[in-house]
Amino acid sequence: MDVTVIAETSGDGLHPVTAQLVGAAVSIGGTPTVLCAGGTGAAEAASISGVAKVISVIGDCFGTFDGAAWAEALNSVTGGDVIIAAASPSGREIAATMAAIRGIPIVQDATDLAPGISVTRPIYSGKAIETSTVTTPCAITLRANAFDAAGKGGSAEVSTVNQSADVAVAVREAIAKASERLDVAEADIIISGGRGMGGPSNFSHLNEIADMIGAAVGASRAAVDTWEEIPHGMQVGQTGKTVTPSLYIAVGISGAIQHLAGMRTSKYIVAINKDPDAPIFGVADYGIVATWEAALPALKEELSKL
Amino acid sequence: MGIAVLLKQVPDTTAKISVSGGRVDESAVSKWSMSPYDEYALESALQLKESGGGDLVAITCGPARAAKMLTDAAAVGVDSLLHILVEDLNSLDSTQVQMILAAAVARSSSDIVFCGKQAADTNAGSTGPGVAHLMDASCVTMVSEVASDGSLLTAMRASPNGNERVAVSAPCVFAFDKGITELRRPNVRGIMMAKKKVAETLGPADLGVDISASSVSIVGHTPPPQKPPGQKFEGADSVAAVVGKLRDEANVI
Numbered sequence: 001m002d003v004t005v006i007a008e009t010s011g012d013g014l015h016p017v018t019a020q021l022v023g024a025a026v027s028i029g030g031t032p033t034v035l036c037a038g039g040t041g042a043a044e045a046a047s048i049s050g051v052a053k054v055i056s057v058i059g060d061c062f063g064t065f066d067g068a069a070w071a072e073a074l075n076s077v078t079g080g081d082v083i084i085a086a087a088s089p090s091g092r093e094i095a096a097t098m099a100a101i102r103g104i105p106i107v108q109d110a111t112d113l114a115p116g117i118s119v120t121r122p123i124y125s126g127k128a129i130e131t132s133t134v135t136t137p138c139a140i141t142l143r144a145n146a147f148d149a150a151g152k153g154g155s156a157e158v159s160t161v162n163q164s165a166d167v168a169v170a171v172r173e174a175i176a177k178a179s180e181r182l183d184v185a186e187a188d189i190i191i192s193g194g195r196g197m198g199g200p201s202n203f204s205h206l207n208e209i210a211d212m213i214g215a216a217v218g219a220s221r222a223a224v225d226t227w228e229e230i231p232h233g234m235q236v237g238q239t240g241k242t243v244t245p246s247l248y249i250a251v252g253i254s255g256a257i258q259h260l261a262g263m264r265t266s267k268y269i270v271a272i273n274k275d276p277d278a279p280i281f282g283v284a285d286y287g288i289v290a291t292w293e294a295a296l297p298a299l300k301e302e303l304s305k306l
Numbered sequence: 307m308g309i310a311v312l313l314k315q316v317p318d319t320t321a322k323i324s325v326s327g328g329r330v331d332e333s334a335v336s337k338w339s340m341s342p343y344d345e346y347a348l349e350s351a352l353q354l355k356e357s358g359g360g361d362l363v364a365i366t367c368g369p370a371r372a373a374k375m376l377t378d379a380a381a382v383g384v385d386s387l388l389h390i391l392v393e394d395l396n397s398l399d400s401t402q403v404q405m406i407l408a409a410a411v412a413r414s415s416s417d418i419v420f421c422g423k424q425a426a427d428t429n430a431g432s433t434g435p436g437v438a439h440l441m442d443a444s445c446v447t448m449v450s451e452v453a454s455d456g457s458l459l460t461a462m463r464a465s466p467n468g469n470e471r472v473a474v475s476a477p478c479v480f481a482f483d484k485g486i487t488e489l490r491r492p493n494v495r496g497i498m499m500a501k502k503k504v505a506e507t508l509g510p511a512d513l514g515v516d517i518s519a520s521s522v523s524i525v526g527h528t529p530p531p532q533k534p535p536g537q538k539f540e541g542a543d544s545v546a547a548v549v550g551k552l553r554d555e556a557n558v559i
Contacts, residue, residue: 010466065465067435068445089423089464093447093481096400096432100439105399105521108430118525124316124427127323128330131525134399138521168444170473172460177468189558213559232450232484233464238319238426239342239484247558258319268556269536270548276538285556286548287538294542302549306559 001136003030004080006098007037007045008091010186014041017086017142019048019149024142025084026050026150028115032084034156035074037094038062042158051156059164064171065090071097072165082117083139088185092141099139106139107132111146111265125238125261144185145244146265177233181207184236187216189247192236192263194220196252196273197292200229205296206251212303218243220253237262251292255280272296307360307476310416311351312407312437313379315372316341316427328526340375343422346485350452351420352383353487358454361385363414367406369393373505380500381492387505388414390513399522402515404436409513411441417477418459423447434481443477450486462486 003025008015018034018041025032033053036042042056057077061069067090075098083098085091087109099106112120116133119140123130134140184190191206203217210217218241219234236243238258248266253259255271255278263269264283271284274291281287288295317323318337323330340348348364355362364379366372367390376387390406392398398406411419419441424431431447438445450469451462458473461480492500510517539548552559 064470066444067447068438071435089448092424092431093435093445096435097439097445099400099432100404100436103401105401106430106432106436107400107522108424108428108432121429122530123429123527124323124330125319125429126530128325129528129530131528132522133525135521168474168478169446171470172473173471174465174467175469175471183466233468235484242429247552247556261319264530268552268558270552281536281538283533283536284538285533285536286551287536288542288544288548289538289540290542290544295545298542298545299549302546303559306549306553 001030001082002080003032003082003084004078005032005034006074006083006085006091006094007034007041008086008088009040012040014044015086016149017144018045020144020147021084021086021142022048022050023150024113024147028113028117030082033078033080035078037070037074039160046156046158047152047154049151049154051154054156054158056158056160057163058160059162061164061167064167066167066169067093068097069165069167070094071101073163074098075101077161077163081136085141087141087143095139095141102137104137104139105134107134108141110140110142113140126264143244182216184216184218184234184243185241188245189213189215190218190236190243190245191215191249191251192218192220192253193223193251194253195222195226196254197223200227203230205292209296209300209303212300220256220259222256250280251296253280254278255283307358307418308414308416309351309355309360309362309418309420310411310414311348311362311364311384312419312421312433313344313348313364313366313375314341314425315339315366315368315375316425319426325527325529330527338371340378341422341425343424343482343484345489347420347422347480347482348379348382349487349489350482350485352490354452354454363388363416365407365410365414366390367392367403368395376505377500377503378492380503381496382490383496387503389505389507391507391509392517396524397520398517399520400430400432400436402517402520404433404440405515406510406513407433408437408440409515411437413513419443419479421479421481423481423483431481434479438479441477441479443479444474445479445481446472446474447481448483449480450483452480
């Protein structure tokens, strides 16, 4: 079974989820060909174990993002029984467009795959899990950190193809993020604050701790909606980002169901809240009943000892 | 200028989901609502209509209960309503849903389409790009704002480095992230007017779409796996113990 893997990039290199896409492709008996849009990360992709071939697709259309143009260019360089991409904003759009071009079905946001092809995914914001079978050819996007990554040590052949497509989305202006902080969607550790933090200036305590452990800083919807200093890009939950880090630390977050929807599949969850009955404790591996004013200085002190 | 907004009715985000006999029991859902991202798409579509004119049609594909959501859309100012009646939406695959919605958009003679970036039930996000392809339209996802600019439309979208303002020409599809403006609430007059508004109701076959053979079949639903109960500690003095466990038991720091 030929599997086309759409490489997910981060900056000038590959996003770690790309090795997970390859691992998942191999786990269902697939022979993966990795497509690198604009050539980004091609050499790195070739070193992922199990990759049969890397196609570096070069074209003018890859200068800015137009999902439809990227999908058209990528689609024309490969066939394959299954298309696998990351369930990121760009991965979802490219895979959905490629599926539409081919007239094949797409199942998004899978957390498990089995030969057949059987696809498992959370539905209703993680309040239920659905298992379905999909016929091939098809496209599937995978949630980050849900699949074992393929190792290093591959040495696949890299070929370069010149293939562009008409761009219909013209970028007029790029507005950089206010802070250079790690994005919650990219981070392996996240520390988030809620309305219990009392005010946006108190997020500086979360920033300090984040800097100590290489974490991103997130926020609950209540915090984002209450304080304009806390941008929507930081929001974790139903109308924000869905994250699956190794460690999620929730501070002053009560645990509204909309927030839990975005973080409950994190590997380990620590909750710090002064209300012992806060719903966040229901999903926490380690709960600390304390005010943030008392707990965060102690946390800083303990982390500085590591 | 014809504007269409694609809406999906989903269990309210606060509603409990129960599984019985290996399937989610939809009859036990206490409240159905417009999918949250669709609400932002609707708001932005109303603003575009108010600033630039044009007819705004709300389109949904779903069971009979979704008619209530269309009436809600009419109450805030949508001009006409189109309901493609499909009793079991979960039995359709992405291709079928997109074909139905693209055919509905064509029937409404709309060339600007607003939708949510993904629906809150399946969290998929295939509809916007798929419908755009079938319409031969350009597509912008992760949109927070749309404005008209002469013969073009501009949109603010999220990008890996922040935000980008982009320009497209119709036909085009805008798939909405959380918008930047407050959602409007219906007033009494709007609610009264909406009661008189009758949705055009069609079946997929009326649009020439065959839904007999889906390529996706649901094997079953299960409740989410229960995590073992966590450990709970009292007071800030316990922080040292928790950090120790994160290091030694969990190996995450």
